[in-house]
Amino acid sequence: MTAPLLRVEGLRRHYASGGGLFGRARYVTRAVDDVSFDVMPGETLGLVGESGSGKSTTGRLVMGLEEPDAGRVVFDGTDLTSLSSSQRKPFRRRMQIVFQDPYAALNPRMRVGDFVQEPLLVHGAEAGPDRVAALFRTVGLDPAFMQRYPHEFSGGQRQRIGIARAIALRPQFLVADEPITALDVSIQAQIVNLFQDLQESMGLALLFIAHDLSMVRYLCSRVAVMLRGRIVEMGPTEAVFGDARHPYTQALLSAVPIPDPAHERGRKRLAFDAGGYAFPPAAALRDLGGGHFVLMGEAA
Amino acid sequence: MREVWRALTRRSGWLGLLGATLLVVLVLLAIFGPWLDLPDPTRTNLRARMVAPTLSWFSLGAHPLGTDQLGRDILSRIIAGSRVTLMVAGAAVLLGGVLGTLLGLISGYFGGWVDRILMRLVDIQLALPLMLLALMVVAALGPSLRNLVGVLALVSWVRYARIVRGQVLAVREREFVQSARAIGASHPRIILRHILPNVLTPALVVATLELARVIVLEAGLSFLGLGIQPPDPSWGRMLADGRTYISSAWWIITFPGLALMLTVLAVNLLGDWLRDFFDPRLAVR
Amino acid sequence: MALLAIEDLSVGFAREGRFARVIPGLTYGVEAGETLGIVGESGSGKSVHALALLGLLPQPPGRILGGRAVFDGHDLLAMSEARLRDLRGGRIGMIFQDPMTALNPVLTIGRQIAEPLMRHKAMSMRQALDRAADLLALVGIRDGARRLSQYPHEFSGGMRQRVMIAIAISCEPALLIADEPTTALDVTVQGQILDLMAELRDRLRMTMVWITHDMGVVAGIADTIQVMYAGRIMERGPVDAVFANPRSAYTYGLLQSLPHGSRPPGGRLMQIPGCPPDMFAPPPGDPFAPRNPFATPRCHVEAPPLRPVPDSVPGHMVAAWYDLPRLLA
Ligand SMILES: Nc1ncnc2c1ncn2[C@@H]1O[C@H](COP(=O)(O)OP(=O)(O)O)[C@@H](O)[C@H]1O
Ligand SMILES: Nc1ncnc2c1ncn2[C@@H]1O[C@H](COP(=O)(O)OP(=O)(O)O)[C@@H](O)[C@H]1O
Ligand code: SF4
Ligand SMILES: [Mg+2]
Ligand SMILES: [Mg+2]
Numbered sequence: 038m039t040a041p042l043l044r045v046e047g048l049r050r051h052y053a054s055g056g057g058l059f060g061r062a063r064y065v066t067r068a069v070d071d072v073s074f075d076v077m078p079g080e081t082l083g084l085v086g087e088s089g090s091g092k093s094t095t096g097r098l099v100m101g102l103e104e105p106d107a108g109r110v111v112f113d114g115t116d117l118t119s120l121s122s123s124q125r126k127p128f129r130r131r132m133q134i135v136f137q138d139p140y141a142a143l144n145p146r147m148r149v150g151d152f153v154q155e156p157l158l159v160h161g162a163e164a165g166p167d168r169v170a171a172l173f174r175t176v177g178l179d180p181a182f183m184q185r186y187p188h189e190f191s192g193g194q195r196q197r198i199g200i201a202r203a204i205a206l207r208p209q210f211l212v213a214d215e216p217i218t219a220l221d222v223s224i225q226a227q228i229v230n231l232f233q234d235l236q237e238s239m240g241l242a243l244l245f246i247a248h249d250l251s252m253v254r255y256l257c258s259r260v261a262v263m264l265r266g267r268i269v270e271m272g273p274t275e276a277v278f279g280d281a282r283h284p285y286t287q288a289l290l291s292a293v294p295i296p297d298p299a300h301e302r303g304r305k306r307l308a309f310d311a312g313g314y315a316f317p318p319a320a321a322l323r324d325l326g327g328g329h330f331v332l333m334g335e336a337a
Numbered sequence: 338m339r340e341v342w343r344a345l346t347r348r349s350g351w352l353g354l355l356g357a358t359l360l361v362v363l364v365l366l367a368i369f370g371p372w373l374d375l376p377d378p379t380r381t382n383l384r385a386r387m388v389a390p391t392l393s394w395f396s397l398g399a400h401p402l403g404t405d406q407l408g409r410d411i412l413s414r415i416i417a418g419s420r421v422t423l424m425v426a427g428a429a430v431l432l433g434g435v436l437g438t439l440l441g442l443i444s445g446y447f448g449g450w451v452d453r454i455l456m457r458l459v460d461i462q463l464a465l466p467l468m469l470l471a472l473m474v475v476a477a478l479g480p481s482l483r484n485l486v487g488v489l490a491l492v493s494w495v496r497y498a499r500i501v502r503g504q505v506l507a508v509r510e511r512e513f514v515q516s517a518r519a520i521g522a523s524h525p526r527i528i529l530r531h532i533l534p535n536v537l538t539p540a541l542v543v544a545t546l547e548l549a550r551v552i553v554l555e556a557g558l559s560f561l562g563l564g565i566q567p568p569d570p571s572w573g574r575m576l577a578d579g580r581t582y583i584s585s586a587w588w589i590i591t592f593p594g595l596a597l598m599l600t601v602l603a604v605n606l607l608g609d610w611l612r613d614f615f616d617p618r619l620a621v622r
Numbered sequence: 623m624a625l626l627a628i629e630d631l632s633v634g635f636a637r638e639g640r641f642a643r644v645i646p647g648l649t650y651g652v653e654a655g656e657t658l659g660i661v662g663e664s665g666s667g668k669s670v671h672a673l674a675l676l677g678l679l680p681q682p683p684g685r686i687l688g689g690r691a692v693f694d695g696h697d698l699l700a701m702s703e704a705r706l707r708d709l710r711g712g713r714i715g716m717i718f719q720d721p722m723t724a725l726n727p728v729l730t731i732g733r734q735i736a737e738p739l740m741r742h743k744a745m746s747m748r749q750a751l752d753r754a755a756d757l758l759a760l761v762g763i764r765d766g767a768r769r770l771s772q773y774p775h776e777f778s779g780g781m782r783q784r785v786m787i788a789i790a791i792s793c794e795p796a797l798l799i800a801d802e803p804t805t806a807l808d809v810t811v812q813g814q815i816l817d818l819m820a821e822l823r824d825r826l827r828m829t830m831v832w833i834t835h836d837m838g839v840v841a842g843i844a845d846t847i848q849v850m851y852a853g854r855i856m857e858r859g860p861v862d863a864v865f866a867n868p869r870s871a872y873t874y875g876l877l878q879s880l881p882h883g884s885r886p887p888g889g890r891l892m893q894i895p896g897c898p899p900d901m902f903a904p905p906p907g908d909p910f911a912p913r914n915p916f917a918t919p920r921c922h923v924e925a926p927p928l929r930p931v932p933d934s935v936p937g938h939m940v941a942a943w944y945d946l947p948r949l950l951a
Binding site for chain 3 (some may be wrong): 087088131141191193194221222223224225226227229230233244248250251252254256274275278288289291292294296297298299300301302304306308309311312
């Protein structure tokens with residue numbers, strides 16, 4: 038078996054809020070709580086869960102945009118969390134991120150060509166206009182657009198620009214944080230196809246954070262389900278979708294709308310109170326076989 | 338820029354357009370004053386003391402706005418004074434703006450103790466009366482053009498710092514800044530390429546409003562004898578000198594006063610308009 | 623008889639001296655008891671037309687250029703603002719996408735539910751608050767009596783949307799217009815809201831217009847689906863017929879671009895090329911033609927009218943010059 042490209046071990050990030058100048062914080066949000074997973078080279082791991090479950094925070098921690106309170110992010114054998122920012126720089130060209138909001142993700146005061154070129158400059162790579170033009174073509178944009186500013190582009194085009202920047206350094210690993218959530222239905226398929234093409238041509242591994250479970254099922258080989266900062270179920274996509282074991286996963290899957298009226302009329306949604314759910318004591322991910330893990334208490 | 342121009346020429350922009358026009362005329366006058374073939378603003382002529390204004394523009398040697406107590410031509414003094422005033426105010430605004438923007442950027446971007454110290458300084462300075470601060474510094478360092486610019490810059494940097502810092506806090510969280518960090522861009526690069534361009538417009542708005550304030554402040558200091566020194570003409574000085582003759586020769590104090598008022602009005606109109614122009618967007622972003 | 627009949631509604635927007643007819647002339651009806659699902663990507667005029675017929679369109683920049691919207695025998699567009707206010711929140715309920723902006727942050731939830739009851743049903747504050755507590759229970763918020771005194775920020779997103787629903791149905795409206803009420807919500811919460819709405823609709827015999835961009839949501843809640851693009855109806859009809867046998871290339875594209883199951887090796891999603899038209903410079907002819915691989919030369923110059931599909935169920939209509947099944951065969 039090959040070694041994982043990315044290994045996340047016991048990652049934790051808690052946010053304190055509401056504290057006064059002297060007093061202790063009143064609330065602690067356990068945004069990410071003991072999260073572990075692997076991503077193999079070229080693989081797509083889906084990360085799903087309700088909003089606020091810690092998906093984006095996990096993505097930021099993996100990218101080193103934020104420091105974890107505990108845990109390790111091991112990329113290709115190197116523990117990134119122990120590195121200084123200059124030691125980390127070479128890894129920056131090997132892992133990149135694409136954001137959800139195509140409006141906030143581009144610098145409104147920078148020509149999009151310069152924006153795509155910037156990572157090449159920062160890392161001293163070949164950054165001529167031909168290289169940038171090639172990147173534009175790779176993501177399906179006309180290189181003639183290089184001189185324009187972001188406000189002249191539609192949401193889908195902006196997302197392509199963000200992707201062009203992210204793949205400029207030919208990374209091996211990409212975090213895609215809800216890259217299609219804000220896009221129109223007719224544009225989503227374009228972007229998903231683009232990701233797939235890139236993956237095939239570059240051997241890219243993806244951490245695909247998403248809302249849309251149908252798309253995750255379609256695109257990802259494995260999926261992890263998050264609930265209030267913890268992974269409650271993880272495994273090969275078909276195992277999780279076909280044989281969900283955690284009540285939250287079951288509820289989630291039972292709620293996905295399917296574009297088929299007959300199916301919808303017969304559907305029975307399962308109730309699950311995500312806010313009120315209590316994790317069993319000493320809960321840990323346990324292997325059901327075939328790499329299908331479920332969060333369970335000791336006794337279960 | 339095209340957008341700015343279009344908005345200025347719309348009906349709702351006429352006040353801003355008026356301000357901009359006045360200011361342009363003023364700057365042109367200040368720049369091309371020496372070529373206007375006006376009497377030397379510092380040449381005294383005791384035989385022509387306190388000549389009343391006359392409307393005969395083209396008659397040779399006439400003083401359209403009259404002369405002062407030493408027989409100097411008021412129109413040429415106002416124009417010459419505008420050079421000094423605008424130069425001093427412009428330099429002060431530029432210096433204060435650059436300093437304030439830089440400190441605001443650093444404060445907002447790095448946060449932590451740097452931020453706490455800088456913002457405490459800002460609070461303290463905002464609590465002090467400006468005139469008092471300026472007076473203290475000039476009294477300590479002595480009046481000179483350079484000190485004057487320095488003092489004026491010193492009293493105005495805080496407003497930039499404060500506004501810019503607030504904007505940085507908002508921009509810093511936006512995803513393109515995170516993206517810059519993700520590609521490994523250095524702090525100076527992130528600040529200069531990604532944050533600065535997105536906080537520049539509010540800083541520009543502050544600059545126009547500060548320009549008006551600084552002009553008034555300079556006039557005040559000169560009026561008190563702590564600003565521009567004679568025989569160099571300055572509006573503040575002219576006001577101070579003319580004060581004594583207000584009942585016998587009203588024009589000595591009235592015309593420089595009017596010039597000052599118009600300038601401040603123009604700058605304020607433009608500044609208010611700029612603020613309204615940019616503010617709705619700033620709120621949305 | 624149609625409860626709501628929109629005839630040739632036409633709406634435009636002025637921006638920077640340019641003018642766009644974002645809805646060039648919309649005609650459709652909703653029968654009493656029917657649930658109409660309107661789908662289409664953003665910018666297709668779904669919200670604008672709903673706001674226009676409720677008298678809520680900001681004018682300017684918007685402008686209603688003509689048409690009628692007959693509700694219960696009266697033209698909403700010709701009605702005085704005062705009469706419209708009586709209808710809104712009374713006989714016509716509304717739910718919008720963002721519950722946080724639609725609720726007033728400084729008023730208690732109880733006040734906000736009670737207000738339409740006092741206004742439209744002439745209840746006293748006491749009666750209205752009692753009814754409000756019942757309504758909260760009806761939309762699945764437990765402990766309603768206590769929560770009446772809470773403020774919107776004390777509720778989660780899904781809870782706020784339930785409150786919006788409580789307000790919208792408080793006066794037992796004949797017609798409920800819901801504009802993307804679940805778009806901002808999580809899948810599980812969306813599912814709960816959909817179940818709740820279906821139940822309330824049946825209980826109160828409401829007629830609903832449900833606006834969304836999610837084909838799966840329409841499939842679940844609507845009797846009739848109406849697909850809109852660039853302010854026009856591309857296709858409409860009973861959900862079963864349209865989903866099973868789409869006749870517009872746009873409907874077909876929307877359905878095909880959705881993933882089904884997991885990806886077969888080497889598989890790709892069918893994608894609709896290009897992006898929606900700029901309404902300030904719309905293409906001549908059918909607005910979808912530039913993105914439509916099936917477009918005929920005629921589509922590019924002349925917009926097709928909405929006509930019944932000859933060999934389908936009654937009510938199935940399409941605006942197309944081409945015959946999609948023949949082209950696909
Ligand atoms: N910078 C922050 N400060 C405080 N709380 C935060 C911060 N970022 C995220 N959170 C909280 O952490 C939790 C997880 O957030 P996030 O990772 O964005 O979730 P998701 O991406 O799954 O929607 C949420 O409750 C959120 O409010
Ligand atoms: N306030 C506005 N000013 C200018 N154009 C607007 C405004 N609101 C909506 N539009 C335009 O009207 C069209 C329809 O918008 P909308 O009804 O909101 O679409 P949908 O709800 O289907 O996403 C779009 O082209 C949009 O750009
Ligand atoms: S973004 Fe600024 S510079 Fe660019 S067109 Fe608009 S106003 Fe002019
Ligand atoms: Mg997120
Ligand atoms: Mg809408």
